[in-house]
Amino acid sequence: MHTERLEEYLETILYLIMKNQGPAKTKQIADELNVAPPSVTEMIKKLSSMGFVEHIPYKGVELTYKGTEKAIKIKRKHQVLETFLADVLDLDRKVAHREACELEHAVSDHVLERLYEFLGSPEYCPDGHPINIDKCTLGEQERFIPLDEMKEGSSGTVARVTLPREAKERLNSLGILTGKEIEVRRKQKQGCISVIAVGSEIALGRDVAKKIFITPCGGSS
Known part of the structure; x- marks a missing residue:
């Protein structure tokens, strides 16, 4: 002890x-x-x-x-x-x-x-x-928070993604890349989060969103 x-x-x-x-x-x-x-x-x-x-x-x-x-x-x-x-x-x-x-x-x-x-x-x-x-x-x-903890309407820059390689590559193909801006459009009750990345709206499950870390813009969260 x-x-x-x-x-x-x-x-x-x-x-x-x-x-x-x-x-x-x-x-x-x-x-x-x-x-x-x-x-x-x-x-x-x-x-x-x-x-x-x-x-x-x-x-x-x-x-x-x-x-x-x-x-x-x-x-x-x-x-x-x-x-x-x-x-x-x-x-x-x-x-x-x-x-x-x-x-x-x-x-x-x-x-x-x-x-x-x-x-x-x-x-x-x-x-x-x-x-x-x-x-x-x-x-x-580093100052970042998980995507699933961000509020609707807030935005930030993708700091890192801690998912397996295949899942990370899939997100990269959708425009969710380290250093790119992302905006939280909607957070649904069932846990899905809709985000805007490179001009497109993408729906993410909470299990994925909690592995995407964001540096908030202006300290918003």
Whole structure:
């Protein structure tokens, strides 16, 4: 349990550093983990003594080289497990995320790599983020949302599609390409979403729309 808690902190700090593009604030860590700020302060001291983090007065918490390596490894475990739960077991994204949080601390490196191979070595997790990040790309926090979460009348640019190759090629032939603009025309009760791409209206099922990630125009969603 002690190791599990340490890993949760490191993963949370990594997430906040990527989100902030700078140090993680103590209050942010407390809010993310739903704990009291004094508990965060105590854990930060412990992580610092272990060489995982550095606390910068008035700025926040940074990961050391050692801490970054550890946090990236934990994050990757989470993403691979979440991909399996969402894509193979067909769990809802939020449920898959929650379950992956529980499993990531127990699965061995060997099992994880076998699972990653079984999945076909995917590039992205169900949230559209790269699975194999490195220290050079930590500051590159992309701003996108799944197409199925966009509102009627909103538009944006296709950031990436995380569907299998055949399905992706089919969408490409319809004009849904990375870097191209797309507009949500209608969202129907049965889950279908009608979009405008390269001047044509296309109907997409929710299972497809949730794998298309959009960078909204003007921050709309």
